[in-house]
Amino acid sequence: MSQAQILIIDDEISMRQLLKYIFRSESYQITTVGFGKEALELIEKQPFDLIIQDMMLPDIEGIDLLNQIRALQKQAMVIVITAVVGWKTAVEAMRIGAFDYIRKPFNNDNIKAVVARALKYKAVLDSMSGRPIDGIHIIGNSPQIQQVQDIIRRAAPTDSTIIIHGESGTGKELVARALHLASLRRENVFIPVNCAAISETLLESELFGHLKGSFTNAIADKKGLFEVSNNGTLFFDEIGEMSLQTQVKLLRVLEYREFVPVGGTQPMQVDVRFITATNRNLEKEIEKGDFREDLYYRLNVIPIALPPLRERKEDIPLLAGHFLALYASRLHKYVTEISEEVMQLLLNYHWPGNIRELSNLIQRAIVLCEGNIIVKEDLGNYIQIENKKKEDFTYFPPEGVNLEGKLEELEKKYIVEALKITKGSLTNAAKLLNLSFRSLRYKVKKYKLET
Ligand SMILES: Nc1ncnc2c1ncn2[C@@H]1O[C@H](COP(=O)(O)OP(=O)(O)OP(=O)(O)O)[C@@H](O)[C@H]1O
Ligand SMILES: [Mg+2]
Missing domain, CATH: 3.40.50.2300 (Response regulator)
Structure with missing residues (x-):
């Protein structure tokens, strides 16, 4: 500031x-x-x-x-x-x-x-508050996420069909909502449909609706989601879970923008924008015969790939700060900072659950936090064990790093380790470190190390 x-x-x-x-x-x-x-x-x-x-x-x-x-x-x-x-x-x-x-x-x-x-x-x-898309914050400064934001901005106002790929918790639904809100359909409905959560028989009647009497429990006409989402956006989450039978019907809607309700005879016209998401590799599913190739090409007009969090670690401090501010105010706790040690742990972790996992972790840490700064204890033993295995990641705090100091730390760490291995023999340790005896002795003195 x-x-x-x-x-x-x-x-x-x-x-x-x-x-x-x-x-x-x-x-x-x-x-x-x-x-x-x-x-x-x-x-x-x-x-x-x-x-x-x-x-x-x-x-x-x-x-x-x-x-x-x-x-x-x-x-x-x-x-x-x-x-x-x-x-x-x-x-x-x-x-x-x-x-x-x-x-x-x-x-x-x-x-x-x-x-x-x-x-x-x-x-x-x-x-x-950095660059919201109509109220949706897609946080991230990494080139990958900036590219995603760019595609959203460009593709949202068109009506083109979009498929979002990404591991669990990478923000697929968030992106789908952002696309809707940045589109001309923003005043109309956005309807998410989780294909994995609805049974095959239900899915059809949910999507297409049914007429009274078309099956035993159809006691009244029911509007399907295609009809309800007319002029809006329909988001098919986990499209890879949809059965081949329903895929055929969906293909028809995509092609002709019309459908026939269950038990009906007259096709209905709809104007819907389709966005789909999957964490499966659909091309592999096609090879196995579990996904229709023709449907895939219809859906795959504009693909958006959401990178896993471990591939864009520079976004971790930003996201962590975002969730900190969000949950601290929701939970009415004045937790305002994340200690550098915790940040280092967050950066080294591999985040299998991606942003959702980070969000949950910060929320829990705020609940446990007793001061204003999130410290290691507030994480429980959650990611500390994992961290031991992970590579070091370079993190730049706002005030910058003390490179000389960091280099000295590293130098010291190697010397201590070499001396440990050689049981304190300067001559052998110098060999391990490719240093002359004299220069090692000098460094040992400088860092006041025990031999
Ligand atoms: N770039 C981001 N900036 C801010 N919040 C994000 C970002 N990406 C994801 N989130 C948040 O992380 C959580 C998970 O995102 P979302 O539900 O969109 O993921 P998903 O890919 O649909 O996950 P799943 O595959 O498990 O359904 C949400 O609370 C979302 O708001
Ligand atoms: Mg989702």
Whole structure:
């Protein structure tokens, strides 16, 4: 974040001065006002990252002011200051969206920490808003995911049939919804149909509908999903599970945009956009005779391949930050950070359940987390065992890495290991490391290693 814009609202001049003094060494841009009305005028004109509000102002009720601030600037973090007697108000303030409260008299370091935490949390929220497609956040900066976003943008407004390939939890349904919302059909329905979850006989009547009396339990006419989704989008999830018999019928709908309800005689016209998804290799299914080749070519007009998470590890910090912000606010917990150690574990893990697994893991860690930072203990023993086997992945925290330090760490690790293997013999260890005796001795001294 560039210089954070902070507004302080307090009627006591000494308090305004004290707060300014406390933050003097931080790179904040601080504005102070003494009245609620004055504050609202400013807030209307200028965005603030953080607002510190005294709850006892001469001209306006604290809670009223907070409500108005929230209405004007939802993105601003608000910290309220209350007297000890105002404890109930503090709780109420949190309920309507204050980030935190501080009780008077306060400790300087305490208020500094709360402000820093609030600004960090805001940065996470801000980074979340990156390039939504009509309200759907497909998070990711990796070239693979950017390519996916690109295809979505280009293909969505056309009516072309799209097939989404991807392992479980890679975001197939999310992409299907994004395609619908970025299309001209967005005002109409999006209907997902899970082909694996519906039995063969039901699927047909679900899709095509039936007329009263067409079979024993058909006590009334029933509209099928094709009809219901007219002018909208129909999403066939796990299309590989559809029986050959239903495949034939679907092919017909795709070809002629018409269908006949079960028990009916008259074909009905429909205008539906088809999106399908599968985690199977349909070409293999075709070879085995389990999937119709002609249907496959109809469905495979624009393919979108969603890469597994382990192939785009650079997206892990972004996604983790996204889920952190999402679930922390849903669970009403002020967990704002993931420790570097945990991030390293997340980066090294191979994510068989992909993004859904990451999402579940972060949610659980937030529940278990007792402070503001997710630490290793909050993960349970979930991915730590797995991690032992995985390769190291290079992670760049926002402040950059200390390359020299990292190299020294690595050097030290090798030397310690070599000395262990050679039972402390410098001569043999030097051989293992392809170093001269002298240069190894120098390094051993430098790192104060035991031999
Ligand atoms: N790029 C992404 N950014 C943000 N959230 C994502 C992203 N990809 C997936 N998700 C989230 O991960 C979860 C799993 O995604 P989704 O249900 O779309 O996967 P799927 O491929 O359909 O999985 P399955 O094959 O198991 O049905 C959802 O909660 C979804 O919102
Ligand atoms: Mg799915």
